[in-house]
Amino acid sequence: xxxxxxxxxxxxxxxxxxxxxxxxxxxxxxxxxxxxxxxxxxxxxxxxxxxxxxxxxxxxxxxxxxxxxxxxxxxxxxxxxxxxxxxxxxxxxxxxxxxxxxxxxxxxxxxxxxxxxxxxxxxxxxxxxxxxxxxxxxxxxxxxxxxxxxxxxxxxxxxxxxxxxxxxxxxxxxxxxxxxxxxxxxxxxxxxxxxxxxxxxxxxxxxxxxxxxxxxxxxxxxxxxxxxxxxxxxxxxxxxxxxxxxxxxxxxxxxxxxxxxxxxxxxxxxxxxxxxxxxxxxxxxxxx
Amino acid sequence: xxxxxxxxxxxxxxxxxxxxxxxxxxxxxxxxxxxxxxxxxxxxxxxxxxxxxxxxxxxxxxxxxxxxxxxxxxxxxxxxxxxxxxxxxxxxxxxxxxxxxxxxxxxxxxxxxxxxxxxxxxxxxxxxxxxxxxxxxxxxxxxxxxxxxxxxxxxxxxxxxxxxxxxxxxxxxxxxxxxxxxxxxxxxxxxxxxxxxxxxxxxxxxxxxxxxxxxxxxxxxxxxxxxxxxxxxxxxxxxxxxxxxxxxxxxxxxxxxxxxxxxxxxxxxxxxxxxxxxxxxxxxxxxxxxxxxxxxxxxxxxxxxxxxxxxxxxxxxxxx
Ligand SMILES: Cc1ncc(C[n+]2csc(CCOP(=O)(O)OP(=O)(O)O)c2C)c(N)n1
Ligand SMILES: [Mg+2]
Numbered sequence: 001x002x003x004x005x006x007x008x009x010x011x012x013x014x015x016x017x018x019x020x021x022x023x024x025x026x027x028x029x030x031x032x033x034x035x036x037x038x039x040x041x042x043x044x045x046x047x048x049x050x051x052x053x054x055x056x057x058x059x060x061x062x063x064x065x066x067x068x069x070x071x072x073x074x075x076x077x078x079x080x081x082x083x084x085x086x087x088x089x090x091x092x093x094x095x096x097x098x099x100x101x102x103x104x105x106x107x108x109x110x111x112x113x114x115x116x117x118x119x120x121x122x123x124x125x126x127x128x129x130x131x132x133x134x135x136x137x138x139x140x141x142x143x144x145x146x147x148x149x150x151x152x153x154x155x156x157x158x159x160x161x162x163x164x165x166x167x168x169x170x171x172x173x174x175x176x177x178x179x180x181x182x183x184x185x186x187x188x189x190x191x192x193x194x195x196x197x198x199x200x201x202x203x204x205x206x207x208x209x210x211x212x213x214x215x216x217x218x219x220x221x222x223x224x225x226x227x228x229x230x231x232x233x234x235x236x237x238x239x240x241x242x243x244x245x246x247x248x249x250x251x252x253x254x255x256x257x258x259x260x261x262x263x264x265x266x267x268x269x270x271x272x273x274x275x276x277x278x279x280x281x282x283x284x285x286x287x288x
Numbered sequence: 289x290x291x292x293x294x295x296x297x298x299x300x301x302x303x304x305x306x307x308x309x310x311x312x313x314x315x316x317x318x319x320x321x322x323x324x325x326x327x328x329x330x331x332x333x334x335x336x337x338x339x340x341x342x343x344x345x346x347x348x349x350x351x352x353x354x355x356x357x358x359x360x361x362x363x364x365x366x367x368x369x370x371x372x373x374x375x376x377x378x379x380x381x382x383x384x385x386x387x388x389x390x391x392x393x394x395x396x397x398x399x400x401x402x403x404x405x406x407x408x409x410x411x412x413x414x415x416x417x418x419x420x421x422x423x424x425x426x427x428x429x430x431x432x433x434x435x436x437x438x439x440x441x442x443x444x445x446x447x448x449x450x451x452x453x454x455x456x457x458x459x460x461x462x463x464x465x466x467x468x469x470x471x472x473x474x475x476x477x478x479x480x481x482x483x484x485x486x487x488x489x490x491x492x493x494x495x496x497x498x499x500x501x502x503x504x505x506x507x508x509x510x511x512x513x514x515x516x517x518x519x520x521x522x523x524x525x526x527x528x529x530x531x532x533x534x535x536x537x538x539x540x541x542x543x544x545x546x547x548x549x550x551x552x553x554x555x556x557x558x559x560x561x562x563x564x565x566x567x568x569x570x571x572x573x574x575x576x577x578x579x580x581x582x583x584x585x586x587x588x589x590x591x592x593x594x595x596x597x598x599x600x601x602x603x604x605x606x607x608x
Binding site for chain 1: 353376413414582587
């Protein structure tokens with residue numbers, strides 16, 4: 001099949017950088033957005049939003065080729081959020097990248113808002129409706145197959161969770177990704193050591209994850225999801241490893257950047273008292 | 289309005305009970321040691337944690353894997369146990385449909401599937417709102433399908449299905465659950481209950497919509513309209529005798545369900561009217577043919593037409 005024609009570059013791409021100071025500044029700004037959204041709703045997935053901010057900053061500002069003014073550009077790299085409840089983190093990234101307006105973040109979770117607590121694909125910048133967990137990698141495989149068939153030079157990044165490593169569909173898609181040698185497919189597996197009923201080790205053991213993904217035929221790496229040099233090195237290694245899909249298991253800390261949330265008893269759904277928010281904001285500013 | 293997505297449906301209820309399913313399952317489990325529990329990473333969110341705390345060795349956490357959950361429940365049943373498996377409506381019925389149809393129903397496994405977040409009892413949009421689960425479950429031969437109204441009925445139905453031999457799908461009202469039926473209410477599998485009699489118009493309702501039908505009947509009574517309320521908590525097997533008797537007596541009918549208006553209660557009533565050649569004037573109140581938005585529960589009930597006021601208007605329409 002001939003390559004589908006892509007139109008001329010009508011808009012600017014997000015400028016990508018490997019500068020650590022710049023990436024950390026993006027992550028900090030995203031965490032501020034997360035706290036603002038979470039405070040309005042009063043509770044919720046603030047732990048996930050803070051925990052994933054560094055990984056999302058690394059993806060959106062060092063890897064992902066997208067055009068903020070043209071979100072449906074056919075040659076864009078796809079970022080597929082499987083875990084719909086991490087929407088708070090995604091919206092922060094989309095706002096920081098200029099794909100949705102920062103002012104709109106104040107409507108997060110409100111009746112009638114498109115920034116639903118679980119991200120719907122009708123919202124600009126959201127590639128797939130996640131939230132029924134275990135869908136993300138299956139659709140990412142399809143996108144990777146489709147982009148390759150059409151000769152588009154685009155990659156697919158899928159963020160999934162440790163909990164999703166229990167869904168059979170995740171492993172069915174993992175087989176397919178390796179079988180079809182989708183080396184432009186990257187699965188980021190967020191290990192925050194948490195799911196609805198507690199830690200995965202208590203709920204349903206999933207380790208050793210590195211060995212599992214490798215055994216399924218994926219080029220696998222495992223890094224600290226708050227270590228920007230390690231994240232960038234992992235992305236660099238992907239570019240020099242052809243023939244296989246890529247898994248990066250990222251170990252993250254829920255609530256990262258706000259000491260009070262990092263230290264509280266881990267919970268899938270955090271309840272925050274109204275008076276705690278000013279402390280949270282202060283602690284975020286004090287964190288390097 | 290912001291932040292109301294997490295408002296529970298019990299907001300404003302005069303009387304409530306906490307985790308009626310979990311406590312009823314403990315009571316059943318105390319006398320019947322065949323009863324075991326399972327969940328797919330939703331123990332805390334489906335009230336079965338009460339059973340898990342009481343009987344830790346009789347509880348199996350299956351992880352977030354709904355097909356495996358239902359399959360394992362069927363396997364447990366084949367060893368003579370009585371498994372209660374919990375998750376949300378959407379994940380049980382959409383993800384594990386084949387496992388319910390074949391493992392539980394065709395295989396006649398004695399499993400009880402307890403499914404949370406029916407209809408618009410969650411603000412989390414199309415991925416979490418079980419709007420077509422009753423239609424899916426009613427379409428499976430041999431499956432018993434129940435949609436309880438309140439805390440009292442949830443507890444009674446839990447006890448009843450524990451004794452019943454055969455696969456059951458029951459919708460779950462979880463957490464702080466309103467008490468809206470009278471204290472002398474008696475649940476029986478397969479039996480509809482006439483809660484209020486009236487000759488002008490009849491509400492035929494299921495699940496939590498019965499609470500709203502009772503409210504609508506009170507509103508209508510104030511303006512001199514006598515409305516009956518027939519509560520049909522067992523969708524399958526359907527109480528054809530009780531419903532047909534009402535249709536014959538009161539042909540102006542409003543059905544009310546916290547579910548898609550096709551494939552659930554309204555369809556069962558319409559099928560029966562056709563089969564029995566009963567001329568009725570039917571208005572269906574339920575969720576329209578769309579995936580619903582995300583939002584607070586009062587907002588959703590208003591937006592998709594499920595309030596008591598909507599039932600009053602529907603009754604006035606069939607009376608015209
Ligand atoms: C198929 C499916 N089953 C169950 C759920 C309910 N659920 C929502 S989040 C969650 C926990 C999943 O684990 P993870 O994504 O690791 O959670 P977190 O780290 O955010 O606590 C569960 C079971 C769901 N959304 N989808
Ligand atoms: Mg997790």
